[in-house]
Amino acid sequence: MSFPPIDGDRLWSDLMTLARIGELPAGGCDRLALSDADGMARNVFRYWMEEIGLKVSVDPIGNMVGRREGTDPSLPPIMMGSHLDTQQPGGKYDGPLGVLGGLACLRAIAAAGRATRHPIEVVNWTNEEGARFQPGLLGSAVFTGQLDLETAHATKDVGGRSVFDELRRIRYLGDAPLQRKVDSYFELHIEQGDRLEKAGITIGNVAGCEYNLFAEITCHGRNGHSQATPMDQRANALAAAAEVIVAIEEIGRRHFPAGSAGVASLRLWPNNRINIPHLARMSYSATHPDRAGMAQIRREVTEAVEAAETRTGLRIEIEQPPEREAVDFDASLGALVERAAEELGHSTMSLRSRAGHDAIRMAPHCPTQMIFVPCKDGISHSEFEEMTKQHAVAGTEVMLRAVLARDGAA
Amino acid sequence: MSFPPIDGDRLWSDLMTLARIGELPAGGCDRLALSDADGMARNVFRYWMEEIGLKVSVDPIGNMVGRREGTDPSLPPIMMGSHLDTQQPGGKYDGPLGVLGGLACLRAIAAAGRATRHPIEVVNWTNEEGARFQPGLLGSAVFTGQLDLETAHATKDVGGRSVFDELRRIRYLGDAPLQRKVDSYFELHIEQGDRLEKAGITIGNVAGCEYNLFAEITCHGRNGHSQATPMDQRANALAAAAEVIVAIEEIGRRHFPAGSAGVASLRLWPNNRINIPHLARMSYSATHPDRAGMAQIRREVTEAVEAAETRTGLRIEIEQPPEREAVDFDASLGALVERAAEELGHSTMSLRSRAGHDAIRMAPHCPTQMIFVPCKDGISHSEFEEMTKQHAVAGTEVMLRAVLARDGAA
Structure with a gap:
């Protein structure tokens, strides 16, 4: 199988452009969910999706999806994504890498005119961080039916403004269907730990969450x-x-x-x-x-x-609430990631995430896999979050190969 | 010299009545400076002053004074007082005892038709606590010229509302003169420590502040x-x-x-x-x-x-700002307090205050003396602040004698 090339310069440029929206003095971002800055970042992301011919939809919790149709209308989509909201302060990569990495994969597929059997989608989940509205992982929880829409809409920030009102205010209250069938979900993310960096390894094949x-x-x-x-x-x-x-x-x-x-x-x-x-x-x-x-x-x-x-x-x-149980991701998708990394000549490590991710909500809904790439000193949720362009591109290339392999195989 | 009797039941009733304004569930008060509750407490205090024929005035920082004229118009007033604002939460006695104790002395003097040489005044200082507007001791600092009026007016609470706007809103922005001459100042207060209680002593003759x-x-x-x-x-x-x-x-x-x-x-x-x-x-x-x-x-x-x-x-x-220096109160007024307590058969102890009081601002302006009475377990700035009626009345009787002795002697 041949693979269309990722435009690494454009991917990095998109990451840096997005980081200017809600930019903080030391280089990080303040882009709380459904804030003005989040709205502007969404507008830019929407434009970038339309630019490469994706069909954009927004669901009632504000999740944004860009879709490229496949050749077999009976198949559900393969989805890639993460979130554009940040902590306060947050960094440039936690979230955006998975969204813009997914966009870069679709840009490569579209530029190559590559036909896929499944529709391929990129998603920006609403309020992953939970920094403004609790709980986090809100958009993916509603999408997968683990949180009902009315409860999520009624959630308020400390200033008393509701998710519903803020979605309407920034014009991201849509009507695309929730709980629809998904073939598989891939999420590319910085590690938010230093195991890859310390071991000098490029690709973390995420077995699940701790x-x-x-x-x-x-x-x-x-x-x-x-x-x-x-x-x-x-x-x-x-x-x-x-x-x-x-x-x-x-x-x-x-x-x-x-x-x-x-x-x-x-x-x-x-x-x-x-x-x-x-x-x-x-x-x-x-x-x-x-x-x-x-x-x-x-x-x-x-x-x-x-x-x-x-x-x-x-x-x-x-208080002694139950802990969030460890989550296992999908071994067959993990094997595809492993093979893709190997083909690209990248070292890999199997590890488990210590943080929460939308992939945790997706895992009960469809086969799900995360790909980690190194970040500096394990620092995230910080203005000082850093990663290299080389790692961003490597992770995206691995994701693209895994997605196309899944499309061929599934 | 004979002394008019203090109406202890009325004093206690006044304390309990005032405590209903801003009442908290466990018995304390939330009466932040210049809040609605502070405004209502001021209205009640104004009525009680008018009820016994005092002339009420309010100055530009909202300090309220009730005055009974003396026989010698050339003499400045002897002043008693403290504050009606509280911490959040605060108690029933920290502040009100000195104000309502002063009122009780004037009620006794008025009821007896007793002529004094000096005018006798009772004062409620604005924002002693500093719980809403910093610094505390605001009204007495402006009155004595230690803080300029414009700075004090411009002070804002966390919500951005200024002292000036809030004084106007609750209708306590007056025009009575500041920095006028005062003969002497007495402030009755609960100890806010447990030295008196532990020693079983009724009257603390306050030598100054630590x-x-x-x-x-x-x-x-x-x-x-x-x-x-x-x-x-x-x-x-x-x-x-x-x-x-x-x-x-x-x-x-x-x-x-x-x-x-x-x-x-x-x-x-x-x-x-x-x-x-x-x-x-x-x-x-x-x-x-x-x-x-x-x-x-x-x-x-x-x-x-x-x-x-x-x-x-x-x-x-x-930060290493200079500490607030120890303050010495007036030894001659202290001797009057000592004698008054002795005549009334009360045990006394000389001690120093660990807390801030308006008396600290008054001390450079005129001879100043504080009188402490015991409180339970040294607890104040708390819903659980407690004292006995007997101690409230004893302190007030001592203050009345000291004031009248000063009037005769000074």
């Missing part, structure tokens, strides 16, 4: 004057929270490199320098490749919380 | 995915902040009972569970009765910050 947990911890103190209250009468919810945060960071380091644990967010009531806070709520997160490791992290966090309760005399509650 | 510091500490991290970033690549500003908070709490406990130190407020950027924060800013506070002790606390905090920098590898900046 166990993954977010849980809330709440410390109950008692208000008091922050200067006049005698030290032995203080019940400072922040001081108790700080003990827990230090302990969880230490637990994360103990489980390195297999697992991780840490606290990234904290809210205080009141949050006033003259008034000892009576309430501190934090969200801790953890990952581990196996169930027993995740259970061990939970146990250690529970023990750390109990120790902090004993030392401070404050009541500390810990 | 050294007092607020300083900002800023931790610089690097954003990153809170689950996917490898533990050895994380630079979590919150984890560094937590180490500093734990250390400062420990320093505070080491200096107990003389000094105190702690952290009550913290802000994160971003504050999102999926994104490691790149910035954490906290405000730490400390008190100590002597300069050397305060210097020692500063040194220990600096060492703790340096140790946290070394352990975490993160950059941590610490």
